[in-house]
Amino acid sequence: MLFTSYTFIAFLCVMLAAYFLTPKRAQWITLLVGSYVFYAFAGAWYFVFILFTTVSAYIISRLLHRVKQKEDEYISSVKDTLGKEERKAYRARSKKKRFNILLWGLVLNFGVLAVLKYTAFAVTNANNILALFGKEAISVPSLLLPMGISFYTFQTCGYLIDVYRAKVEPEKNIAKLALFVSFFPQIVQGPISRFGELHEQLVAPHKFDLKNFTFGVQRILWGFFKKLVIADRVLVAMNTMLDAPENYKGAYVLLLVILYSIQIYADFTGGIDITIGIAEAMGIRLAENFDRPFSSKSTKEYWRRWHITMGSWFRDYIFVPISVTRPMLRLNKALTPKCGRLVASKVVAYTARTVTWLATGIWHGAGWNFIVWGLLNCLVIIVSESFEPLYKKFHDKFPRLTSSSAYGVFMSVRTFLLMSVIRSLDCYRNVPLTFSMWASMLTFKGIGDIFSGGALELGLGVSDFLIIFIAIAVVFVVSKISDIREKLYQRPVLSAALCVTLFISIIMFGAYSVGYDASQFIYNQF
């Protein structure tokens, strides 16, 4: 069930009504049932996997909790009799035990994800190697990927780690945990929520609140606007270029790269707006996933503002643990006398970062393009970090220039282009092709072509470009006004007028129900 399908809109209306009509205490049950109905639309078979994740997470979290409880009880009972060192040793032993339990949970859940998502990729690559030795190829299995498995697996494993770290109390009721795993608005594309932030809200009763509801509906409309008016329209031109990349080289590559940035921004942030809006209408606050990412002045900043919940997941559960593991500490210690503490720390941090980005790339999809994409991001961050002293010198030398707003715009545009180009790897989905396209892009060939009518042969007409342009301008202006919703809430008439305009714009200018061609209705007689 796509967000942009009539079925989903109908489902959503029923869901919202059902949620507020359910007695407060049972509201969470309505949500769970709704989430499972939503999931059932994707395929009944997929339930096996999400139930597996739910049940295994439940068992593991209970076990972790029991060991921790025992540990705490023991420590408090022997507080006065046992020495500090012995207490520490006991804690370490118990922690080790908990770690082993956690490991089971992670291996099981990531294992399922890995098998389903990466088997085909692994076998294909193994075949390539086998072919080198003239061996016969293994048949590539085609496994169906359950809807949202990357998102719910990560969210659930985050929960397990939080229980292990004793940051959250594990849920006692498995049905309530099931809701955390399957909450329908966010299961397809995130945001990846933290148990500590989301769970209480999911199971708590929520009264109908006009303000929350209005805000939620506004946000949903805004999401649909971005998705339908901008993203799906831009997609038409992109698909034309991607269907025959050999015909669209030179400046066209740059056009594609920019269009893709616009498309993915509108599509992804629009989708998240819908997700957050749905939750908000019910009085549930989800974590924000974007913070005007295209205004970032550096790659590092960009990654703090784009797909925030994913970035912070990888930071908290992969980057940080790796950089403070004992082997890393030992490495740091060993290197420090030889090359100084700064370099030693750099080696450690960069290693952890590379692993993190590799994992980020792989998480995005089974393909070399994603791996290369992850590593390139990592490289850009490391390189720009290494040049930081140089930048600083430059900035100190020309303070007037570098503090001007034009320089800020320059930095944002630079970051935008850099990120856009790297991102085009998942457009072409083919690493050598992408590289050759980048090379051809640098020639800027055909730029005159684009402006002398070429752009209009990509499946979009003048009116389409006009609509896209105006819609982007609207998105830009809205992003510049802080607290826009609060401000509008004070002026209900204006707010209502804008909502009506937004709704009508979506209906009239959305690129939905595509494939419709006006000319097919103007034809000659039967």
Added chain:
Amino acid sequence: METVIKMLKELHPDVDFESADGLIDDGILDSLDIVSLVAEIDSEFGIVVPAEEIVPENFNSATALFKLIERLDEE
């Protein structure tokens, strides 16, 4: 406490760590500094800072960091 300040000063000599209380939030310390600090705490105090303690609240000021070390030592 002095050791903590000294450790921090080594990383950023120009910052007044005695009063600063937004080291992470204001972007003074980055991930590289954290890695250094954790290594330093390990060699200086023999305390391993576990991953779950690496959160902004524990690194935002010298005092917070000192309290963290004390607490880890106590446990």
Added chain:
Amino acid sequence: MKKRIITGICAVLITALLLVILNGLVVPKYTDNAEGLLTREYYDEAGDHDVIFVGDCEVYESFIPAYLWEKHGISSYVRGNAQQLVWQSYYMLEDTFRYETPKAVVFNVLALKYGEPQSEAYNRMTLDGMKWSQSKIEAIKASMTEDEALIEYMLPMLRFHSRITQLTRDDFKYIFNAKKVSHSGYLMQKGIVPMTSAEEQGRNLRDYTLPQTAMDYLEKMRLLCQENGTELILIKSPTNSWAYWWYEEWDEQVREYSKENGLAYYNFIDDVEEIGIDYNTDTYDAGVHLNVYGAEKMTDYFGKMLKENHGFDEIEHSQAVASAWNARVEEYYKERNE
């Protein structure tokens, strides 16, 4: 709080109003292609017809109600559309019985060859003009091709919204009222393009069985007429071009069906000479359809048959009905002799 709620209600009303206007603007007006307007015109004349014709283009290009009235005093209406599928004809009949109970229903059998939904454009042209009823919903459900959705029929703008950037003067002119195009469902064609490829026949088929779905709807049509005490007459129009060939094998199946159920079935293909149709002058598209001159001959011939074989020789009409028909006859000749 109160103010907010009132504002909200106003916003909903204004939105609804805007949607109605915009919907009127973007739906196709079919000004270049009158075939999209046929269905809706029925409701202006619904009631008191002796005969209702249903079927595809072969009915609305072959039978002229005004002419049938003039020559034989039989009142009729043609509920036909381009590629009107059997189930569409069936639901159209259901719809018709809501307004009137004719003495006879005449169904042209060519559409029996289709057992599956065919084309969105034809669906739209046939169904969009129907008034809302359970029959229309069923007709839509039975006709939708893969990517169509019922809601897009209920709110046509969901389908046609992208025309907002291609509006023409006609879209404003006919925003809430369509142009009148037919004469009681007959669409006049005055051109003459002689048939040139009389020898060409239809290609061989792999399977000559008429689709079961189509036959099932024919059966439903029969039962519906039976219930209402209306006679169902099956016909095959006289045209038979290679593009829409009527196969012997199909004819046999229909013949058998009609015999089994005691229905009259007339295949006019072999009666062309008797009817007096000359394919040099009586077709506007090289033999695929009849033009107005051919249709007049066909109508006259069929009127005689109705009188001779189906008891239409002694029907009477009220003064009001007669004068309405005389006006239609006048209108008909006005366009014919223009």
